[in-house]
Amino acid sequence: xxxxxxxxxxxxxxxxxxxxxxxxxxxxxxxxxxxxxxxxxxxxxxxxxxxxxxxxxxxxxxxxxxxxxxxxxxxxxxxxxx
Numbered sequence: 001x002x003x004x005x006x007x008x009x010x011x012x013x014x015x016x017x018x019x020x021x022x023x024x025x026x027x028x029x030x031x032x033x034x035x036x037x038x039x040x041x042x043x044x045x046x047x048x049x050x051x052x053x054x055x056x057x058x059x060x061x062x063x064x065x066x067x068x069x070x071x072x073x074x075x076x077x078x079x080x081x082x
Contacts, residue, residue, distance in 0.1 A: 023059045023063035026062065030056035034052030036048065
């Protein structure tokens with residue numbers, strides 16, 4: 001049982017350290033793809049704009065979740081207390 005706890009704690013540490021980096025990478029690369037899409041023909045432009053916006057939104061969601069993870073954990077543990 002202790003092995004599983006250590007494994008989960010190590011995953012938690014990795015995810016806490018990597019989530020902000022992934023968020024920034026998604027936001028920046030989404031902006032680059034969105035900017036590049038303006039140089040493409042109309043059919044391809046629409047597809048690239050959708051991909052760029054989805055990457056930006058994904059980066060914002062990851063940043064919001066990783067930034068508020070401690071608050072979410074504290075509130076969820078308080079809900080279960082009598």
